[in-house]
Amino acid sequence: MSEFVRNIRLWFTPERVRDEGGTPDYRFSLANERTFLAWLRTALALIGGGFAVDQFLPDLRWAWRVGLALALLAAGVLCSLRAVNHWVRCERAMRRGEDLPASRFPALLSLVVAVVAVAMVVVVLVGWEG
Amino acid sequence: MSTGAAGAERDPGLQPERTRLAWRRTTLSATVAAVLAVKSALHGRGPAAGIVACAVCGALWLGFLGVAQHRIRTLTAGPRPPALAPRHATAAALCAVALAVCAAVLVV
Numbered sequence A: 001m002s003e004f005v006r007n008i009r010l011w012f013t014p015e016r017v018r019d020e021g022g023t024p025d026y027r028f029s030l031a032n033e034r035t036f037l038a039w040l041r042t043a044l045a046l047i048g049g050g051f052a053v054d055q056f057l058p059d060l061r062w063a064w065r066v067g068l069a070l071a072l073l074a075a076g077v078l079c080s081l082r083a084v085n086h087w088v089r090c091e092r093a094m095r096r097g098e099d100l101p102a103s104r105f106p107a108l109l110s111l112v113v114a115v116v117a118v119a120m121v122v123v124v125l126v127g128w129e130g
Numbered sequence B: 001m002s003t004g005a006a007g008a009e010r011d012p013g014l015q016p017e018r019t020r021l022a023w024r025r026t027t028l029s030a031t032v033a034a035v036l037a038v039k040s041a042l043h044g045r046g047p048a049a050g051i052v053a054c055a056v057c058g059a060l061w062l063g064f065l066g067v068a069q070h071r072i073r074t075l076t077a078g079p080r081p082p083a084l085a086p087r088h089a090t091a092a093a094l095c096a097v098a099l100a101v102c103a104a105v106l107v108v
Helices: A002-012 A012-018 A025-056 A062-095 A103-128 B005-009 B015-042 B048-077 B086-107
Strands: none
Touching: A002 A012, A002 A062, A002 B086, A012 A062, A012 B086, A025 A062, A025 B086, A062 A103, A062 B086, B015 B048, B015 B086, B048 B086
């Protein structure tokens, strides 16, 4: 957990990231930045999905609609926070010449998306007009 | 663009251009999310609450646009662009988080 808090401090202080190790080839930094942006797009798509569930499934029971929307929104929040965190960790690992950090997050996110998708199919088929 | 000496230094992988387009794509995603947010805010709310929610979502969208424009200008300024500042990465991600919080308030 303290590792995470230290990472959060790095989110706001470019000098501290720059202090460590050497500057990597700028192309690697740009590739890391694009990966960060791709994760941010995923987060924005999840947030848009949350809005869409709320807006375009108005006949659903309130609890299902709000539950699904909040699940998607929470996934979006986690995804965007994790995007920054992973970006900082990768940037630091590249400066120190270490291996890039491994992550369980992609597997976790795909499981959550799969569960939400199955729930949505079930809700749309069964819970209509609840 | 420029040729000759500057052209010789140009990265054949077009990394700055790809990064610039990635920022554009992300801005487009943010626009879609913000438009859905505004639609949701104007739908079935009192006029005052709707206007406040619209203003907040618009401000968040403008904030993201500002970060993206700043970064794009930095990317295109020279042949060897500096790395993204953590401040800006955090700002972009926090815009997304704030939009999600806004959405949660609107949905419940």
